[in-house]
Amino acid sequence: MTEEQEQGKERAVVTVLGSDKVGIVSEVSNLLAKHNANIADISQTLLEDLFTMIMLVELDNLDTDFETLNQELEEKGQELEVKIMLQHEEVFRYMHRI
Amino acid sequence: MLFNTGEILETVKMIKQENFDIRTITLGINLRDCAHPDIEVLKENIYEKVTSTAENLVDTANKIEAKFGMPIVNKRISVTPISIVANACEETDYSSIAQTLDKAAKEVGVDFIGGFSALIHKGYTSGERNLLQSIPKALATTDRVCSSVNVASTKAGINMDAVLEMGQIIKETAEATAEDDGLGAAKLVTFCNVPEDNPFMAGAFHGTGEPEAVLNIGVSGPGVVKRALEEMPESSSFNELSDKIKRTAFKITRMGELVGDTASDMxxxxxxxxDLSLAPTPAVGDSVANILEEMGLESCGTHGTTAALALLNDAVKKGGSMASSSVGGLSGAFIPVSEDQGMIEATEVGSLSLEKLEAMTSVCSVGLDMIAVPGNTSAETLSAIISDEMAIGMINKKTTAVRIIPAPGKKVGEEVEFGGLLGTAPIMEVSDFSSDQFVNRGGRIPAPIQALTN
Known part of the structure; x- marks a missing residue:
C-alpha cells in the first residue's frame, strides 16, 4: 500500500445496493470522513427498484488500512440493511478498459 | 466518474450473483535442492522449503480478496514432481514424503498441495517406479496431497505399461480409502501431454522448466458466461454467441491477471x-453443462453437445488470450461430472454417458474428470478407459486426463458424496465387455505421424 500512497493515486469504489431509506448517504459519507477518505465523485440511481449509490473515494490519507475500512463499511451496511462493497478501482480499470 | 454505473454494477453483479471468483492462486515451488539420500533429511528440507516459501501465501490472498472484493476460493501449492526430488533416497517407500507435504500444507493453511507426481510417458526411472508404488498409501494417509502421472504425449506415444499400472493403482487407491467412497482416487489424475504450469488440482505440479518459485492463477466463471448468454435473444446466431463469450472471457481473465500481478508484487x-479454464463448482448456476443447455440443448449430452462445447472452448480461449499476455496451464472448459450440478443432473436423467463425455473431451480442456464408476470395475477396464483418453490427447496434440473413481461397493444408480468442491458423483455405467487382453500386451503405442492429418 505504501508504494501506491507515494504515487498519490490510491482510489476505490464504494457501491451501496439496497432499498432506499433516509440517511444512507450521510451515514456512509460520515464513516468515510471519519477515516479521512475523500469522496471524489458520487452518483445515485434507482435500477430495477434497487437503490444504487456509487462513490469514488480517495484513500491517500486514510487513517486505517483497507481491510479495516472494508470491514466497517460492511458492518454499516448490515446496520442500514443494504449491501456495501469497497473495491479498489483497479478492478474496474482492468475489467472495463483495454 | 472514471467508470459508468453500468460497468461498476456489472462487475458487482458478476461477483455477488453469478458466482464469479478466482478459483485458485497456486504457488509453485522448486524442491530439487531438497534432495538427500536420507529420506528423513529430505523431508526436513522439504518441510522447511515449503513452509518458508509459502509463509505469506494465504495472508496475501486474503488481503487481495479484501482489496478487490473478489473471492479467492483456494490457495494451493504445487511442487517439483516428488519422483525427481526423492530419486536419490535409499528408501523406496515415498508415502512418508506425502505426509510431510500434507503437514506443510496444513501449517501454511493451503487447501491442496500437488506434485506427488511422475512423468513416465516414455519410461520409468527408479524414482518414478517407487513413487507409483507409494501412491495408494500416500493418498490414503494424507488429506491435502494430490498426485498426478503423465503416461502419454504426442511426441512420445502412450506408455501402455504405465497405463496398465495406473489402472491397478487407481483401484488400490480407491480401496485404501473405501470408508470415504474411494476419495483417494479423486486426488489422482492420469495425463497425456500434461502442462507444467497448471494451477488446478489434482494435476498441478511445478515443472522442471519453471523458475525457483512462481504464482499461477486459475479463474472461474461459468455462471457469468451463462448469464451473459441468457441475456441474448434466442434467435442469436453462433457468431453472436461466440462474440459474447469472448467478451465475457476477456473480463474474467483480466481479473486473473490483476490478482496475479498484485500477488506477485506483494x-x-x-x-x-x-489459466483460462472455465471451472465449474457444485453451486447452482456455476455449471458448464448449463451454458451448453443455454445454447439450445434440452439436456447436456444430447446430440449437438460436442459442437456447443467446441464453440464455448474456442471462444473462451480467444477472449482470454486477448486479456492476458501470460496464458497457460490447461486453459479451456472443464467438464468434471461431480463438480458440476448440470452434469450431475444430465447423468441422472440419462442424457450424459461416459461415451459422450469421451467425445466431448476431444474438443475441450482436460478429459474424463471426476467420474465415479462401479466399485467392481476391473483394473484392466480402468486402464482401457485411460488408454482411450490418452489416444485422444496424443492424436489431437492436446492435454487429456482421467480422474476416475471406482467407488468401493457402489453400483450404477447409486451416488458418492465427496463434499466441498469435489461434489457428488452419480455412478456411471462402464462396458461389460473385456479389454483385458488388449491392455496386457505391454510396450508403447508409438507416437503419431504429424502429417497426413485426416
Whole structure:
C-alpha cells in the first residue's frame, strides 16, 4: 500500500445496493470522513427498484488500512440493511478498459 | 466518474450473483535442492522449503480478496514432481514424503498441495517406479496431497505399461480409502501431454522448466458466461454467441491477471500464468453443462453437445488470450461430472454417458474428470478407459486426463458424496465387455505421424 500512497493515486469504489431509506448517504459519507477518505465523485440511481449509490473515494490519507475500512463499511451496511462493497478501482480499470 | 454505473454494477453483479471468483492462486515451488539420500533429511528440507516459501501465501490472498472484493476460493501449492526430488533416497517407500507435504500444507493453511507426481510417458526411472508404488498409501494417509502421472504425449506415444499400472493403482487407491467412497482416487489424475504450469488440482505440479518459485492463477466463471448468454435473444446466431463469450472471457481473465500481478508484487515471486479454464463448482448456476443447455440443448449430452462445447472452448480461449499476455496451464472448459450440478443432473436423467463425455473431451480442456464408476470395475477396464483418453490427447496434440473413481461397493444408480468442491458423483455405467487382453500386451503405442492429418 505504501508504494501506491507515494504515487498519490490510491482510489476505490464504494457501491451501496439496497432499498432506499433516509440517511444512507450521510451515514456512509460520515464513516468515510471519519477515516479521512475523500469522496471524489458520487452518483445515485434507482435500477430495477434497487437503490444504487456509487462513490469514488480517495484513500491517500486514510487513517486505517483497507481491510479495516472494508470491514466497517460492511458492518454499516448490515446496520442500514443494504449491501456495501469497497473495491479498489483497479478492478474496474482492468475489467472495463483495454 | 472514471467508470459508468453500468460497468461498476456489472462487475458487482458478476461477483455477488453469478458466482464469479478466482478459483485458485497456486504457488509453485522448486524442491530439487531438497534432495538427500536420507529420506528423513529430505523431508526436513522439504518441510522447511515449503513452509518458508509459502509463509505469506494465504495472508496475501486474503488481503487481495479484501482489496478487490473478489473471492479467492483456494490457495494451493504445487511442487517439483516428488519422483525427481526423492530419486536419490535409499528408501523406496515415498508415502512418508506425502505426509510431510500434507503437514506443510496444513501449517501454511493451503487447501491442496500437488506434485506427488511422475512423468513416465516414455519410461520409468527408479524414482518414478517407487513413487507409483507409494501412491495408494500416500493418498490414503494424507488429506491435502494430490498426485498426478503423465503416461502419454504426442511426441512420445502412450506408455501402455504405465497405463496398465495406473489402472491397478487407481483401484488400490480407491480401496485404501473405501470408508470415504474411494476419495483417494479423486486426488489422482492420469495425463497425456500434461502442462507444467497448471494451477488446478489434482494435476498441478511445478515443472522442471519453471523458475525457483512462481504464482499461477486459475479463474472461474461459468455462471457469468451463462448469464451473459441468457441475456441474448434466442434467435442469436453462433457468431453472436461466440462474440459474447469472448467478451465475457476477456473480463474474467483480466481479473486473473490483476490478482496475479498484485500477488506477485506483494510476495516478490514472479507471476507465471493465468489459466483460462472455465471451472465449474457444485453451486447452482456455476455449471458448464448449463451454458451448453443455454445454447439450445434440452439436456447436456444430447446430440449437438460436442459442437456447443467446441464453440464455448474456442471462444473462451480467444477472449482470454486477448486479456492476458501470460496464458497457460490447461486453459479451456472443464467438464468434471461431480463438480458440476448440470452434469450431475444430465447423468441422472440419462442424457450424459461416459461415451459422450469421451467425445466431448476431444474438443475441450482436460478429459474424463471426476467420474465415479462401479466399485467392481476391473483394473484392466480402468486402464482401457485411460488408454482411450490418452489416444485422444496424443492424436489431437492436446492435454487429456482421467480422474476416475471406482467407488468401493457402489453400483450404477447409486451416488458418492465427496463434499466441498469435489461434489457428488452419480455412478456411471462402464462396458461389460473385456479389454483385458488388449491392455496386457505391454510396450508403447508409438507416437503419431504429424502429417497426413485426416
Amino acid at each position: 510476495m516478490d515471486i514472479p507471476f507465471g500464468i493465468v
